Amino acid sequence: MSQLRSVRVQVYGIVQGVGFRYYTQQEASRLGLCGRATNLSDGSVEVIAQGQAEAIEKLIHWLKSGPRTASVDEIEVTELAAGSVSASAFRAY
Structure with missing residues (x-):
């Protein structure tokens, strides 16, 4: 049985103004x-996600390339305390 995992992923590249947050929400x-997925002032996108560890791993893999409208240069993954994300659904801000 998979366990709960929470992460913060910062995505760098051409990731604002290309629908990145919308597609991340869909995925x-x-x-x-x-x-949630949020645009940051430095041009990157911050993704905070929580769920089953296997699903988080799949999201991280997807974020490495993102939607075809984006151009991802780099991602940084930071582990958060499991259960620390309180949102009931994934949202794009």
């Missing part, structure tokens, strides 16, 4: 995750 919802 995360498909995987049954909760959390």
Whole structure:
């Protein structure tokens, strides 16, 4: 049985103004995750996600390339305390 995992992923590259948050919300919802995707002032996108460890791993893999409209240069994954994300559904801000 998979365990709960929470992560913060910062995604760098051409990831704003290309629908990145919308597509991330679609992918995360498909995987049954909760959390959010937010544009940051430095041009990156911050993704906070929580769910089954296997689904989180799939999201991280997807974020390495993102939607075809984006150009991802790099991602940074930071583990968060399991259960620390309180959102009931994944949202894009």
